[in-house]
Amino acid sequence: MATRPAPTARRLRLGAELRKLRERAGLTATEASRILGTSQAQISNVEAGRFGVSAERIRSWARHYDCADEALIEGLVSMAIERKRGWWEEYREVMASSLLDLAELEHHAVSLRTAYTAHIPGLLQTVEHAREVFRNGVSELSPPEVEHRVSYRIKRQEVLYRDRPTPYRTIVHEAALRMKFGGREVARRQLEHLLDMSDREHVTVLVIPFDAGAYPGSGQSVCYAVGPVEQLDTVHLDQSHGSVMLDAEAQLGKYRLLLDRMEAAALKESESRDFIRSIAQDL
Incomplete structure (x- = not known):
């Protein structure tokens, strides 16, 4: 059977x-x-x-x-x-189901809000940068496993390029901008790509500089996927032991407030672009 x-x-x-x-x-x-x-x-x-x-x-x-x-x-x-199989099903034999669930969540979201302290958002990573991230993970991956992870991450980015792209708003700490995955040239190209994407109407990148000091939510990465109604929103947390999805009303309210407070600590959109550009020019 x-x-x-x-x-x-x-x-x-x-x-x-x-x-x-x-x-x-x-x-x-x-x-x-x-x-x-x-x-x-x-x-x-x-x-x-x-x-x-x-x-x-x-x-x-x-x-x-x-x-x-x-x-x-x-x-x-x-x-x-919607019963048709999504592109992520192609990876079911080689990727954890929790990663496939993230792709499905992003695909169906009305809009996305994320926050990162030590990493460039996955939806905005270049191929070179993503490859270095996976090569330096906690669990050592074989070369084929690295390439599966890279291709999967790049496929996830389709939500930002389709005919009706998903509105995407992300908060990135200065620490992530200064991490030189793959060396200076790879890091510079990654920052240039971040700038290019931030110029798109549906993408907003906000930077929290070191000078901002302490702020709510430091040290954690958050993906808040907005559903067709507030009750159907979902929070995705990526942690070392695996990913977690939250949807209780109190949890959703907490993370909406958290992201709002993190945005309040960040530079304005134009200031964030100038800040990223200055770091790229120093590489």
């Missing part, structure tokens, strides 16, 4: 949101199954992300759960109707 593929983070999130709707309605899975005319197992499998669900069924369930938030319902529908 063929093994059922593990559910993606997107399908798990859809199931979790449907469970929240049911619980807010004060219904158990057994009670909901009687109202909806389906089995408890069907509801449990959908909520656990094991089974997909149609747009028609989502609207029906939401109606029976007394959800009047049409924007939220349509946001959930949008998560269900």
Whole structure:
């Protein structure tokens, strides 16, 4: 018997949101199954992300759960109707599923906000820079593994180049700008690429200089993916032991505030470009 593929983070999130709707309605899975005319197992499998669900069924369930938030319902529908395999599935045999989930998250996001202290944002890295990052990781990678990681990272950047590019806003600390991955020439070309990208209408790069001193969120990298409605936003944290995705309302609020406070500590957009340019000229 063929093994059922593990559910993606997107399908798990859809199931979790449907469970929240049911619980807010004060219904158990057994009670909901009687109202909806389906089995408890069907509801449990959908909520656990094991089974997909149609747009028609989502609207029906939401109606029976007394959800009047049409924007939220349509946001959930949008998560269900796209069934085609994304480009990231090509990497399933060679990459961790958590990395594939990040690509899926970025692909579907309405907009993206990120913050980095010691690294250039992955979506803005050059091939040369990315290769040096992976060569110097905590876990030693073989040359083929390095190239898989590099090609995957560059493919993720498609969200910034497609016909309707995803609005991208990032905060980068001066420490990341001064890291010379691959030597001076590679570092200079990376900073020039960062400047080129920051000139694009949909890309904003803000710099926190050393002179800013202490600021909230120092030492961590954050990716905040904005969904079609605020309830469907997601925070992605990249850590040494693996990535974590957060979607609880209190967590989302905390990271929105954190990014706002980090932006307040950063230079303005034009000042940030001048700052990056000055570092590049010194290389």
